[in-house]
Amino acid sequence: MTATTQPTTGPADRRRPTDAAADDETSLGKEASRSVRRRSMHLLGDLLRPHKKALAWAAVLVVASTLGQVAGPWLVAVAIDQAVPALQDGSVTPLVLSGAGYLAAAVLGGVAAGAYVRAAARIAQAVLLDLRRRVFRQTQRLSLEFHESYTSGRIISRQTSDLEALRELLDGGLTGVVSSLLLMVFTFVSLLLIDWRSGLLLALAFIPAWLLTRWFQRMSQRFYREQRTASARLIVKFVETMTGMRAVQAFRREPTTEADYRKLGEDYRDANLQIFGVNGRFQPGLILIGNLTVVAALAVGGWRVLEGTLAVGALAAVLLYCKRFFQPVQQLGMFYNSFQSATAALEKVSGLLAEEPTVTEPADPTPLPPADGQARGELRLDHVRFQYGDGPVVLPDLDLTIPGGQTVAVVGTTGAGKSTVAKLVTRFYDASAGAVRLDGVDVRDLASADLRKAVVMVTQEAYLFSGSVRENIALGRPGATQEEIEAAARAVGAHEFVLDMPDGYDTDVNKRGGRVSAGQRQLLSFARAFLADPVVLVLDEATSSLDMPGERLVQRGLQTLLADRTAIIIAHRLSTVAIADRVLVMEHGRIVEDGTPAELIEGDGQYARLHEAWQDSLV
Numbered sequence: 001m002t003a004t005t006q007p008t009t010g011p012a013d014r015r016r017p018t019d020a021a022a023d024d025e026t027s028l029g030k031e032a033s034r035s036v037r038r039r040s041m042h043l044l045g046d047l048l049r050p051h052k053k054a055l056a057w058a059a060v061l062v063v064a065s066t067l068g069q070v071a072g073p074w075l076v077a078v079a080i081d082q083a084v085p086a087l088q089d090g091s092v093t094p095l096v097l098s099g100a101g102y103l104a105a106a107v108l109g110g111v112a113a114g115a116y117v118r119a120a121a122r123i124a125q126a127v128l129l130d131l132r133r134r135v136f137r138q139t140q141r142l143s144l145e146f147h148e149s150y151t152s153g154r155i156i157s158r159q160t161s162d163l164e165a166l167r168e169l170l171d172g173g174l175t176g177v178v179s180s181l182l183l184m185v186f187t188f189v190s191l192l193l194i195d196w197r198s199g200l201l202l203a204l205a206f207i208p209a210w211l212l213t214r215w216f217q218r219m220s221q222r223f224y225r226e227q228r229t230a231s232a233r234l235i236v237k238f239v240e241t242m243t244g245m246r247a248v249q250a251f252r253r254e255p256t257t258e259a260d261y262r263k264l265g266e267d268y269r270d271a272n273l274q275i276f277g278v279n280g281r282f283q284p285g286l287i288l289i290g291n292l293t294v295v296a297a298l299a300v301g302g303w304r305v306l307e308g309t310l311a312v313g314a315l316a317a318v319l320l321y322c323k324r325f326f327q328p329v330q331q332l333g334m335f336y337n338s339f340q341s342a343t344a345a346l347e348k349v350s351g352l353l354a355e356e357p358t359v360t361e362p363a364d365p366t367p368l369p370p371a372d373g374q375a376r377g378e379l380r381l382d383h384v385r386f387q388y389g390d391g392p393v394v395l396p397d398l399d400l401t402i403p404g405g406q407t408v409a410v411v412g413t414t415g416a417g418k419s420t421v422a423k424l425v426t427r428f429y430d431a432s433a434g435a436v437r438l439d440g441v442d443v444r445d446l447a448s449a450d451l452r453k454a455v456v457m458v459t460q461e462a463y464l465f466s467g468s469v470r471e472n473i474a475l476g477r478p479g480a481t482q483e484e485i486e487a488a489a490r491a492v493g494a495h496e497f498v499l500d501m502p503d504g505y506d507t508d509v510n511k512r513g514g515r516v517s518a519g520q521r522q523l524l525s526f527a528r529a530f531l532a533d534p535v536v537l538v539l540d541e542a543t544s545s546l547d548m549p550g551e552r553l554v555q556r557g558l559q560t561l562l563a564d565r566t567a568i569i570i571a572h573r574l575s576t577v578a579i580a581d582r583v584l585v586m587e588h589g590r591i592v593e594d595g596t597p598a599e600l601i602e603g604d605g606q607y608a609r610l611h612e613a614w615q616d617s618l619v
C-alpha cells in the first residue's frame with residue numbers, strides 16, 4: 001500500500017478527529033486532560049494486572065529496605081541517650097546491642113533494596129515488552145483510514161521515543177519514586193515518634209516545599225507535553241523527508257525541507273530549555289527549604305537541649321531525619337522529570353491503543369457462495385456513496401455491476417475517485433451508504449480472511465519486503481512449494497530474470513527491492529498475485545512507473561494474470577486499457593462513459609479524445 005509507507009498530508013489531516021489526534025495538542029482542556037489521564041491510568045492498570053504477585057513482593061521489599069534506612073537515626077539516638085550513659089555506669093550491653101542493631105538495619109536495608117531493584121526491573125521489562133507488542137499489533141490492526149491520517153513518523157515516534165521515555169521511567173525512575181516517597185513518610189513518622197514538636201516544624205517546612213512542587217508540576221507538565229510534541233514533529237519531518245527523498249531531490253526541495261527541519265529543531269531546543277528553566281528553579285528552591293529547616297530544627301532543638309526538654313541524642317536523630325527528609329524530595333523532583341515525560345508518552349501511546357479500526361470484522365461472517373461451475377467474482381457497487389471522514393463527497397452515487405471474469409479499466413481525470421473505488425472494492429474503506437457486494441455478499445459481511453483471499457490488490461508501489469525473492473512471491477500463498485512459486489513466476493514472465501539474479505530465488509531483494517528494477521518489481525508482485533489466485537484482482541496504476549520496454553514486459557505478465565478473473569485496472573496508460581473488456585470513464589465520482597474500448601473510441605466522448613491524443617503522441 002502506498003498509503004502505509006508514505007505519510008500523507010493535506011486533505012487527510014483535516015479529516016476525522018481521531019482519539020490519537022489529540023496527542024498533538026499541547027494544552028488540553030480540563031475535561032479532555034482528565035479523560036486522557038483516565039485512559040492512561042486504565043492502560044497502566046491493564047499492563048500491571050498480570051504482575052500483581054510480583055508487585056506485592058516488590059512492595060514488601062521496598063518497605064523492608066526503607067525500614068532499614070529509617071532505623072539508623074533512631075538507633076543513633078538510643079546509643080547517645082541510653083547506651084553511652086549506661087557505658088558510663090559500666091554496662092557495655094546497650095551499646096553493643098544498638099551497634100549490632102545499626103549493623104543489622106544497614107544490612108537488611110541494603111539487601112532488601114537490592115532485591116527490590118531487581119524485582120522492579122523484572123516487572124518493568126515485562127510491562128515494556130507487553131506494551132511494545134501491543135503498539136505493534138495495534139498499528140497493524142488499524143484500518144488504512146487511520147494510517148492515511150496518522151503519519152508513519154508519528155507511529156514511529158510512539159514506538160521509539162515514547163516507549164523509550166517509559167523505559168527510562170520504569171528502568172530506574174519509578175523504583176526511585178516509590179522508595180523516595182516511602183522514605184519521606186517513614187522519616188516523618190519516625191520524627192514524630194522521637195519528638196513531635198520537631199515533626200510539626202518539618203510539617204510547616206513542607207508547606208512551601210509542597211507549593212513549590214505543585215508549581216513545578218504544573219509548569220513541567222505543560223513543557224513536557226510541548227517537548228514531546230516538538231520531538232514527535234521533528235521525527236515526523238525526518239521520516240517524511242527520508243521516505244520521500246526522491247521527490248525532495250527531484251523537486252529541489254532540500255532548502256525548504258532543511259529550513260522546516262531547522263525550525264522544528266529550534267522548537268525542540270526551546271521546549272527543552274523551558275524544562276531546564278523550571279528545573280533550575282525547582283531544585284535549588286527545595287535545597288534551600290531543606291537547609292533552612294535543618295537550621296531551624298538545630299536552633300529550636302539546641303535551645304530545648306539547653307532547657308533540658310530534649311535529649312542530645314534525640315536532637316542528633318532530629319537533625320538526621322530533617323536532612324534525610326529533603327533528600328528524597330530532591331530525588332523526587334529529579335524523577336518527576338522522567339515521570340512527566342513518561343506520563344506524556346503514556347498518554348500518547350494509550351491514545352494510539354484506544355483507536356478502533358474503522359473497518360471491522362463481522363461478528364457473524366457470511367461465507368462466499370461455493371463455486372459451482374458458474375463464473376464467480378461478480379462485483380456489484382450498489383448505489384455506493386462515499387466520503388473520507390467528514391470531508392467532501394467523493395462518490396455521490398455509484399451504481400455498477402461487473403460480471404465475473406470481466407476486465408474493467410477505469411480511467412478519468414485525476415481526483416475523479418478511481419483509487420477510491422479500488423479501496424472500496426478491497427474494503428480498505430467502507431461505503432458511507434449503499435453496499436459493495438461480491439457474488440451477492442456484502443463485503444462487510446465477509447470474514448476478512450475470505451475477502452483477502454478473494455480480492456487482491458496490486459499497487460503501483462509493488463512493495464517488496466526484505467527477504468528472498470522466493471519469500472516475496474510466497475506471500476501470495478503462504479506454504480506454497482518451490483514448484484508453485486516458479487510456476488507463478490513463469491506465468492507472468494518473471495522466471496528468467498529471477499534466474500539471472502545472483503542467488504536465483506534465494507536472492508535477497510533488500511529493503512524496498514533495491515536490487516530489482518521497477519518493472520521487475522512489478523512482475524514479482526504479479527507473481528505474488530498469481531500465486532494468490534484471487535477471483536478479483538485490483539490493479540491501481542500498476543504500470544505507470546514503467547518505460548516502454550519494461551511496460552511491454554509487464555503487459556504480457558499482466559495478460560496472463562488477468563485471464564479468467566474479474567479485474568479492475570486503474571490506469572493512465574491506454575496500452576493497458578486496450579486489453580480490457582470494458583472501460584469506465586470517471587469524472588467527479590461519477591461514471592460518464594461505459595463501454596468496450598472499441599465502442600468508446602468510435603464515439604466522441606472523453607475516451608475517444610484521450611485515445612486520439614495518445615495515438616498522436618506515439619507517432
Ligand SMILES: Nc1ncnc2c1ncn2[C@@H]1O[C@H](COP(=O)(O)OP(=O)(O)OP(=O)(O)O)[C@@H](O)[C@H]1O
Nearest residue numbers: 011012148388391394413414415416417418419420
Ligand atoms: N485518504 C484520503 N483522505 C481524504 N481525501 C482523500 C483521500 N484519498 C483521496 N481523497 C480525495 O478523494 C478524491 C478522489 O481521490 P482518488 O484518489 O480516488 O482519485 P483518483 O481518481 O484515483 O486520482 P488519481 O488519478 O490522481 O490517482 C480526491 O479529491 C482526493 O483528494
